[in-house]
Amino acid sequence: MSRARRSAPSIRQRLVVQLVVVAALLSGLLYLSVRTVADAAVETTQDSILGAATTTIAEEIRGGEDGIEVDIPYTAFSMLGAIGQDRVFYRIMVGAETITGYDDLPPPEGGAATLEPRYYTRSFRDVDLRIAAVSRTVLVDGRAVEAVILVGQTRQGQAVIVATMANRAAALGLGFFVVATLLSIVTAGTVLRPINRLAEAVGRRGPQDLRPIHRDVPRELAPFVTALNGFITRLGGALSRTETFIAEAAHHIRTPLATVRAQAEIALRQTDDDATRAALRSVVRAVDGSARSAGQLLDHATVVYRTDQRTDERVDLGALTRDIARTFEPTADLREIAIALDVPDDLVAVTGDRLLLESALRNLIDNAIKYGAPDTQVDIALTTTDGAAKICVLDRGRGLSGAKALTDRFQRGENVGDIVGSGLGLTIVQEVAQAQGGTFDIVNREGGGACAILQFPLS
Numbered sequence: 031m032s033r034a035r036r037s038a039p040s041i042r043q044r045l046v047v048q049l050v051v052v053a054a055l056l057s058g059l060l061y062l063s064v065r066t067v068a069d070a071a072v073e074t075t076q077d078s079i080l081g082a083a084t085t086t087i088a089e090e091i092r093g094g095e096d097g098i099e100v101d102i103p104y105t106a107f108s109m110l111g112a113i114g115q116d117r118v119f120y121r122i123m124v125g126a127e128t129i130t131g132y133d134d135l136p137p138p139e140g141g142a143a144t145l146e147p148r149y150y151t152r153s154f155r156d157v158d159l160r161i162a163a164v165s166r167t168v169l170v171d172g173r174a175v176e177a178v179i180l181v182g183q184t185r186q187g188q189a190v191i192v193a194t195m196a197n198r199a200a201a202l203g204l205g206f207f208v209v210a211t212l213l214s215i216v217t218a219g220t221v222l223r224p225i226n227r228l229a230e231a232v233g234r235r236g237p238q239d240l241r242p243i244h245r246d247v248p249r250e251l252a253p254f255v256t257a258l259n260g261f262i263t264r265l266g267g268a269l270s271r272t273e274t275f276i277a278e279a280a281h282h283i284r285t286p287l288a289t290v291r292a293q294a295e296i297a298l299r300q301t302d303d304d305a306t307r308a309a310l311r312s313v314v315r316a317v318d319g320s321a322r323s324a325g326q327l328l329d330h331a332t333v334v335y336r337t338d339q340r341t342d343e344r345v346d347l348g349a350l351t352r353d354i355a356r357t358f359e360p361t362a363d364l365r366e367i368a369i370a371l372d373v374p375d376d377l378v379a380v381t382g383d384r385l386l387l388e389s390a391l392r393n394l395i396d397n398a399i400k401y402g403a404p405d406t407q408v409d410i411a412l413t414t415t416d417g418a419a420k421i422c423v424l425d426r427g428r429g430l431s432g433a434k435a436l437t438d439r440f441q442r443g444e445n446v447g448d449i450v451g452s453g454l455g456l457t458i459v460q461e462v463a464q465a466q467g468g469t470f471d472i473v474n475r476e477g478g479g480a481c482a483i484l485q486f487p488l489s
């Protein structure tokens with residue numbers, strides 16, 4: 031009946047996915063920033079060592095009468111040698127002339143002007159070289175000349191340090207990501223717990239529980255709970271109005287009809303005119319028909335209403351069957367039909383709504399008497415078979431005809447045009463059977479008539 035609900039993606043999943051994506055982005059960012067900062071720090075450190083070595087050499091340059099004298103200090107190179115296995119190149123120039131060192135070591139663009147080192151990276155003999163350049167003025171033979179000192183160093187040591195740093199940064203990022211993911215899952219659970227609790231509390235309620243929900247919920251859920259409570263209140267109101275309406279409608283329809291019928295009967299007794307009597311008789315018949323139809327319509331409404339608002343109790347099906355059969359005896363007598371009851375004395379208990387069960391049974395017996403032939407017998411038998419109570423109502427009458435589903439609303443057989451009916455009786459029976467977890471079936475009986483079988487699970 032109800033279409034399967036296609037559920038939207040879970041909030042929890044969405045929340046976790048979003049948090050994990052954010053965590054991944056942040057981890058990536060963390061990795062990149064750690065790497066950048068570490069690279070810069072290593073380079074600055076290396077540069078200052080290189081600069082210090084260059085300055086040391088520059089300070090050892092002395093001018094004299096014959097030219098320039100350089101005493102390259104060993105400490106300058108031992109300083110550089112401290113980091114890895116890097117190779118070191120140097121060059122000392124005066125003007126364009128190289129005094130000592132590698133004369134193809136490239137000087138800085140724009141030249142070096144001070145003792146403050148200038149750093150640059152150049153490709154030299156197929157490797158990248160970091161070079162520091164310092165310039166100093168020395169006096170040679172009374173003239174001031176400009177000496178430029180270049181010291182270059184390969185950066186393999188730095189590359190190794192940077193690679194180690196990168197690994198650490200990656201491990202850090204990964205660790206951060208794992209922790210953030212775990213926290214996301216925990217957070218998603220915590221955030222959704224109030225919603226789950228509320229859903230559970232609402233789900234646990236019985237079908238008749240229309241009390242408002244009184245629970246402490248987070249502020250964000252308050253509008254939802256308020257709306258739900260409003261809905262519950264309106265639903266409760268609508269249901270009780272329906273119940274009142276059904277009862278009142280039954281009263282307002284049956285009472286005037288009974289009056290009309292009584293008046294018609296009185297008039298019938300008082301008149302001798304054949305035509306008037308015939309007319310009055312058809313009035314009585316029509317009123318009976320209307321009363322019956324109205325009754326069934328209201329019965330059906332009651333059944334539909336009570337299916338939602340059941341009050342389940344333990345019902346003794348045997349006693350119930352006997353009581354109802356007794357109420358049909360006057361009707362059966364009028365048609366000269368005998369009612370034969372076969373009900374065990376033991377308790378046959380089912381759990382269900384007494385009103386619904388009564389209504390179903392009444393409709394079956396009503397049909398059996400209505401469609402049964404005069405001078406026959408209607409058999410009503412109650413038996414119990416493995417876990418179920420089974421009621422059979424059998425008659426000897428015209429039987430069923432037509433291929434229509436007689437339990438559908440307003441469906442009547444093809445052979446019953448002469449008998450008043452609304453086509454709602456079997457609908458009620460079917461609905462009651464369904465609501466009480468039972469089954470209903472009606473078939474033709476061997477030897478003529480119909481056989482209706484109603485079953486309910488025993489409690």
Ligand SMILES: Nc1ncnc2c1ncn2[C@@H]1O[C@H](COP(=O)(O)OP(=O)(O)O)[C@@H](O)[C@H]1O
Pocket residue numbers: 393397398401402425427428429430431436441442443444445446450451452453454455456457479480
């Ligand atoms: N005992 C029966 N014998 C023959 N036909 C029956 C019997 N019970 C039900 N039916 C058929 O099923 C139809 C539907 O029954 P029901 O829903 O009670 O409507 P109604 O009795 O008002 O016509 C009837 O119109 C009739 O054709």
Ligand SMILES: [Mg+2]
Pocket residue numbers: 393396397451453454455456
């Ligand atoms: Mg009927």
